[in-house]
Amino acid sequence: MSDSPVIKTMRVVPVAGYDSMLLNIGGAHNCYFTRILVILTDSAGRTGVGESPCHASTLALLERFRPQIEGSELLRLNATIATLFASDARHQQTAHTDDIHIPQMNPEKFYNATAAIEAALLDLLGQHLNLAGLPSYLQRQAARSGAGPRLSVLYRRP
Numbered sequence: 001m002s003d004s005p006v007i008k009t010m011r012v013v014p015v016a017g018y019d020s021m022l023l024n025i026g027g028a029h030n031c032y033f034t035r036i037l038v039i040l041t042d043s044a045g046r047t048g049v050g051e052s053p054c055h056a057s058t059l060a061l062l063e064r065f066r067p068q069i070e071g072s073e074l075l076r077l078n079a080t081i082a083t084l085f086a087s088d089a090r091h092q093q094t095a096h097t098d099d100i101h102i103p104q105m106n107p108e109k110f111y112n113a114t115a116a117i118e119a120a121l122l123d124l125l126g127q128h129l130n131l132a133g134l135p136s137y138l139q140r141q142a143a144r145s146g147a148g149p150r151l152s153v154l155y156r157r158p
Contacts, residue, residue, distance in 0.1 A: 004075035005042035038116040050119030052112035061113035
């Protein structure tokens with residue numbers, strides 16, 4: 001029998017919020033944001049989290065992938081991700097758009113969904129192997145809120 005934890009549950013949680021205007025290499029982004037959290041729980045009781053930009057197509061893909069993720073062995077995460085890439089989901093049609101410049105077949109949503117799952121699996125793997133994502137001296141204990149006092153942020157300790 002394998003010592004690998006098994007993925008018991010996969011939760012897909014769309015979230016929305018308000019923040020300050022974001023300026024990055026893609027340009028200025030509105031102050032509203034939408035993301036999807038993928039929360040995996042394994043048979044050892046640990047929780048791993050991944051995230052992606054929120055889009056109806058990405059949500060649909062994540063729900064479609066649930067049966068392939070739940071019940072999979074954590075230590076076979078490469079094989080699990082390979083099954084997602086082997087599926088025909090990469091060529092799923094995206095929702096209708098009024099913008100003719102956006103192709104109807106958009107693989108970006110597939111990559112967003114698989115990346116969120118992979119990040120959650122890697123989070124669980126790091127915990128299983130007792131490896132920190134960052135060395136303890138690089139993990140911050142608080143973050144400054146744009147509007148005022150310091151905002152406590154909880155990080156895992158190795």
